[in-house]
Amino acid sequence: MLTSHYSPELFEEIKILGLFNLSTTQEGIKVHSTAAPEAIEAARRLYEKGLITKDDGGYLTTLGHEAAQHAQDLLTILVSERLAS
Structure with a gap:
């Protein structure tokens, strides 16, 4: 594994993808200018990759929704595994 x-x-x-509410397409997020620099840059990269509609958040694109679903599923599995041990 690399x-x-x-x-x-x-x-x-x-982490940014994990913030989105996947049960609706009408709810986005806003990464404020006072957020951690890492979060601001992460949002910008997600925008550049075509996963969100604005460089400071916005809504998920179709590809972004799929990516966020996978990310959130993985986080759920990992947390569940930790709780089960």
């Missing part, structure tokens, strides 16, 4: 691809920046992007 762990070099798992940078702190990637984890910040996953």
Whole structure:
């Protein structure tokens, strides 16, 4: 497994994707200018990758919704596994 691809920046992007409410397409997020610089940059990268509609949040694109679903599913599994041990 190539762990070099798992940078702190990637984890910040996953954290941003985890903030979205996937039960509706009418709810977005806003990463304020007072947020941590890491969060601001993560939102910008997600926008550049075409996963969100604005560089400071906005809504998920179709691809972004799929990515957020996978990210949130993974986080749920990992938390569940930790609780089960």
